[in-house]
Amino acid sequence: MTTVATSLVDVVLAALGTVADPELDEPITSLGFVRSVRIDDIGVTVHLRLPTSFCSPNFAYLMASDAQDALRRVGGLGRIVVQLDDHHDSEKINAGLAADAGYVGTFGSEAEDSLDELRRTFQRKAHTAAMERCAAVLLRDTDLTVDDLHLVTLADLPEGPHKEALLRRRVAVGLGVHPGEPVVVDEDGGPLAPEAVPLRLRFAKAVRISIEGNSHFCRGLLATRYADADDGMSIHVTNLRSTS
Amino acid sequence: MYEKDGEKYFIVDAHIALWDGRESNQKNVHGKQFIDCFYDYHKNLSPEEVVWDYDTYTYYGGRRLMKDLFEDGYVDHAIFQPALLGDFYRNGFGQTEEAFGLASEHPDKLTYNHAYDPRNGEAGLEQLRRDAERMNLKGVKLYTAEWHGDSRGWKLDDPWSRRYLEECLELGITNIHVHKGPTIRPLDRDAFDVADIDKVATDYLGLNFIVEHVGLPRLEDFCWIATQESNVYGGLAVAMPFIHTRPKYFAQIIGELLYWIGEDKIFFSSDYALWTPKWLVEKFVDFQIPADLTEYAPITTDQKKKILGLNAAALYHLDVPAELRLPTEAGDAGVEVAAGARS
Numbered sequence: 001m002t003t004v005a006t007s008l009v010d011v012v013l014a015a016l017g018t019v020a021d022p023e024l025d026e027p028i029t030s031l032g033f034v035r036s037v038r039i040d041d042i043g044v045t046v047h048l049r050l051p052t053s054f055c056s057p058n059f060a061y062l063m064a065s066d067a068q069d070a071l072r073r074v075g076g077l078g079r080i081v082v083q084l085d086d087h088h089d090s091e092k093i094n095a096g097l098a099a100d101a102g103y104v105g106t107f108g109s110e111a112e113d114s115l116d117e118l119r120r121t122f123q124r125k126a127h128t129a130a131m132e133r134c135a136a137v138l139l140r141d142t143d144l145t146v147d148d149l150h151l152v153t154l155a156d157l158p159e160g161p162h163k164e165a166l167l168r169r170r171v172a173v174g175l176g177v178h179p180g181e182p183v184v185v186d187e188d189g190g191p192l193a194p195e196a197v198p199l200r201l202r203f204a205k206a207v208r209i210s211i212e213g214n215s216h217f218c219r220g221l222l223a224t225r226y227a228d229a230d231d232g233m234s235i236h237v238t239n240l241r242s243t244s
Numbered sequence: 245m246y247e248k249d250g251e252k253y254f255i256v257d258a259h260i261a262l263w264d265g266r267e268s269n270q271k272n273v274h275g276k277q278f279i280d281c282f283y284d285y286h287k288n289l290s291p292e293e294v295v296w297d298y299d300t301y302t303y304y305g306g307r308r309l310m311k312d313l314f315e316d317g318y319v320d321h322a323i324f325q326p327a328l329l330g331d332f333y334r335n336g337f338g339q340t341e342e343a344f345g346l347a348s349e350h351p352d353k354l355t356y357n358h359a360y361d362p363r364n365g366e367a368g369l370e371q372l373r374r375d376a377e378r379m380n381l382k383g384v385k386l387y388t389a390e391w392h393g394d395s396r397g398w399k400l401d402d403p404w405s406r407r408y409l410e411e412c413l414e415l416g417i418t419n420i421h422v423h424k425g426p427t428i429r430p431l432d433r434d435a436f437d438v439a440d441i442d443k444v445a446t447d448y449l450g451l452n453f454i455v456e457h458v459g460l461p462r463l464e465d466f467c468w469i470a471t472q473e474s475n476v477y478g479g480l481a482v483a484m485p486f487i488h489t490r491p492k493y494f495a496q497i498i499g500e501l502l503y504w505i506g507e508d509k510i511f512f513s514s515d516y517a518l519w520t521p522k523w524l525v526e527k528f529v530d531f532q533i534p535a536d537l538t539e540y541a542p543i544t545t546d547q548k549k550k551i552l553g554l555n556a557a558a559l560y561h562l563d564v565p566a567e568l569r570l571p572t573e574a575g576d577a578g579v580e581v582a583a584g585a586r587s
Contacts, residue, residue: 054277
């Protein structure tokens, strides 16, 4: 029984781990945004939290609805409830999630069409940052200079987490992962003239620093905000399910 | 003035506030959420020994402000940048009349910038004209994430905002400080997008746009825009305290800013009372880009002098004592930066 119960918790946490903060490009589970998980005979209830009451509601909604979708994809969990705590739009977002109202139904006149473009904007930024990390490794560990980088393809990248991250993000923005594909590409994924590479990388570096900096900032604020919470930054998990 | 190792620094704190976040002034739960959010910023990023208690933080008054800035904080001149937040606080968040009174009492030490909301339409324009005359305004602070009835934000290139900017030109209000908070409407797009700054900076070359907290959390987009536009500047509010908690990240921000926008367009500010200037000035004068960040040149004493005060002094035409000036002019907006990036 214990084994079964533990694995159910693991399954739920793994599903939540597939949800990323689009802006910080990190899983909500490692950012501390999952406050609690409660599993019982009826279903699964997840509470989310963010670094401030005034975090952008569009990102807040994306993460909460992505969490709901991720848990539904698991199948067989029963009734799934995702709630966002302590946000200026908590009421609106929670009501929208409960009613399955979708983005436009949740926000009414403040929403125009969809959050797809917002998501794409940050997928592009995440790809740009991942590309820069790979290029920086080559410049640091090999004899290549920035003037050689327009010739570098995916096959030239050393295996490891940086390359894996780049490949994942290339898929997310619709780019190929064939070994012959160039690593350093323009904003839309197209090839670059050799003379355009240095400035592209310089900007990519600013993107990477910005994302990493925001992550420091959000983590720090969240830790301060919930410093007095019973479980601190860890996820409070309760499993009351009597059968598997 | 701050002096260390034989070098003297003229200090301009380009972003300060006198606020009232007390419960008695809160209109609704958002007033509490807002000041609590500020307090978390303060607690998270300040050295432990300079953290205030919550009650002091919600309201500290003019006397405490004068002491923290001018007696303890080395500041020679400071600029009020009020946030109105009329939908969250009964008597507004920034105490505009109290701050204006303080600035009138100490014109050598304080400049009062006012704030407006373009959603007030024609009546607001009329008010701006009266305020400009009474307050002798040289600058304004605009907070695009301000809530206003059903609206939860606005853009600088909205039609009414353009009318207000045109009025600013007429009235000689040339320094437009912009605080990009999360502008909610429409929710489809990035709430922190700085593209509207690009549009108005191009269209109103007679105005200077000082982007507070250097566009964070969109540092890269801000840098790109500031590189293209000669009249876009960066205020270090919010970025400064990282010098304590995340010195390497702070070094990267400064390194990026020096590369993209250059040493003449960066302004120091404590964002008082989010943080206090004393420790920030001390740490910034001691600060150096770490040796392992080989891509950035070391920051020079002259660059620090410009950032800490001479740049803002140039923009606000403040009188800097001869011994605190540099042999060359600070605040030269025409300097070439980020070679190749300017189109």
